[in-house]
Amino acid sequence: MTTSSPTRDRIIDAAMELFGAHGFRGTSVAKIEAAAGLTPGAGGLYHHFRSKEDLLRAGIDRHLARLHALRDIRATFTGVGDLRTELTLTARYVLAELDEERELLQILAAEARSRPDLVRDAVNQLLGTSQTGFAAQLADLAGLSPDRADAVAVVALGALFSARMPRDLFNATPALDDETFIRTWVEMLSALVAS
Amino acid sequence: MTTSSPTRDRIIDAAMELFGAHGFRGTSVAKIEAAAGLTPGAGGLYHHFRSKEDLLRAGIDRHLARLHALRDIRATFTGVGDLRTELTLTARYVLAELDEERELLQILAAEARSRPDLVRDAVNQLLGTSQTGFAAQLADLAGLSPDRADAVAVVALGALFSARMPRDLFNATPALDDETFIRTWVEMLSALVAS
């Protein structure tokens, strides 16, 4: 458990927002301090973090922790309803989660080249549990074999991610509204499972 | 038409590789010059490009031009075979194209925050034609209504992109081999279309 203080939290908030908006390198320590209410350039940040990079890591960790919390909550509302309903709920949940993690994903995408390991680890945490969780759900709901459930989970979740990636990572205008996207996605999956 | 010269091309080559590996800000003009065989730090680059940013734009444009060429070639091998075969070919083609554009995608993802317009424009060119092209193919092959074809194209292409994004953009280990991915994807689509 890392030490927590109001200033420390304010620094993380400010930093992650700025990292998301201008990238890690594009955000100066002075700007972070200013945005956190400290005197810019005075190095007050270093009373809370060893380096700018350390702050990035702390920010990512906080995001990931929040995510784990979300996942725990989720477990409670599974297992009630028919296939279509459950898939629709899952889709909505995943998109909501992606929205929640938009800032994090932008940062990770921008830093992937400069901090490969940091990014890989974070992304594996983000994706890994989603995939195995959804595969289990599919195996359970639709009676798929483990291997098949895995494959379907990967392809289907990928499609779901792609509903947000172009917009969040590349500023592209989304090609479909959420309702239509989810409906089509559910149909595709139920058709596959039924076949 | 911008002037072309062997040195100019070498600079673009070097720059795009370095931008892909270390990001735009992470790549100094001096390093680009060195990698292009010029004296680092002497500013020889400025005889060919007005600024570092100008060079980035030139690099992106060259990638996009190459892409258009690819697309033209593609038109020739469509329209022969049944649904499954054609979908499989399409999937393979899209993945190959993504591999071809990996460097570009990495650069675009990293710069999305700092150069929103530049990135949006490039990505729209990359995605736009794919989407309408594939929608048309689907309408044609499976007799879907234009709206429906659009929706299905978006979801299906998104799934396909997601076969590369985690690895190319986030250094994540791919969860599925290409063969399995494509097979599952084709099944999903044909099931949907058949239903």
Added chain:
Amino acid sequence: MTTSSPTRDRIIDAAMELFGAHGFRGTSVAKIEAAAGLTPGAGGLYHHFRSKEDLLRAGIDRHLARLHALRDIRATFTGVGDLRTELTLTARYVLAELDEERELLQILAAEARSRPDLVRDAVNQLLGTSQTGFAAQLADLAGLSPDRADAVAVVALGALFSARMPRDLFNATPALDDETFIRTWVEMLSALVAS
């Protein structure tokens, strides 16, 4: 008389050791505090010293005070024995004293440029009394005239100091072991006095 307290003394101990090892500028107040058992960076040092420089002065003063004590003790064992014995004892005593003050000399040498007055004063105290004392001893022992005794004392003491300076001040490997050095030095002096 400055106030004395266990913490204050611990701070001086820590500081002088660190100053000797890394120089005054190379030693941060935070490191001194840490080495003295205080929280680093909390400024606890300032309850005992007005500034870092003040602490340096206090440390030097403590060293000089210790030296005076040594000198007093010394007076007791002079005046017994022939010339050679007495010179040998003197040589041993001076080298021992130099060893005792090694840390101080290192600090003084390093700070000579940045704090000229502080260093000059301290060094004058260190050298002055040695020189007049030894001159008196020589005049007494060997019947030299005051002027001549002064000159011989300066040259001879200088030779003695040079047995330690290269090693203590410049990390050079000593060129001679103490026994040989002292024997040669005693011979040189007695030859001169006898001539």
Added chain:
Amino acid sequence: MTTSSPTRDRIIDAAMELFGAHGFRGTSVAKIEAAAGLTPGAGGLYHHFRSKEDLLRAGIDRHLARLHALRDIRATFTGVGDLRTELTLTARYVLAELDEERELLQILAAEARSRPDLVRDAVNQLLGTSQTGFAAQLADLAGLSPDRADAVAVVALGALFSARMPRDLFNATPALDDETFIRTWVEMLSALVAS
């Protein structure tokens, strides 16, 4: 042979003077640039040296090179005259050499703690050849055995160095004028050799 340019030389000149006066840490890169006629803070220094430390090394090397030149010249005026004359000439030469290297010695003394190896190496070059050279001269002139010549050379040269060290290294007022110092030193040595 390191590259040489007027600016590069001006930077070394400025740096060594400032290092001597305020110490290495006490001299900012900006101040060196200003003193060398460059814009302070613009980093122009880095077109000539990889780092501030690299500049220090270059400065020390230049001093040492100059010293070797001096030594070569010296060989020409040895071997003419009786013992006393030759010793007097040697003493004057050594003091002149020390005056020539005053700046260097001050820098070395100040940096001994922070750059032990750099200083040790330089000092070994400075002292080593002096010592063996003078020992040879003594063996030759006065017919001393090698071991004894070594011992006498160390003690005598140490005495000579001590004519400058207090003043140059510790700002102390010299206790003797050069003439008297040298005369006493010569007497001491000839007495020893004659005995």
Added chain:
DNA sequence: GATGAATGAGTATTCATTCAT
């Protein structure tokens, strides 16, 4: 067309010192 040299504007980080608690 290429280069050596220069510069203006940063950029992360350090540090002595202060002060409310």
Added chain:
DNA sequence: CATGAATGAATACTCATTCAT
């Protein structure tokens, strides 16, 4: 007395860009 937090001032080093040769 000691500490957590803050700050003003520095500091070494980087870099995109310009320009005379």
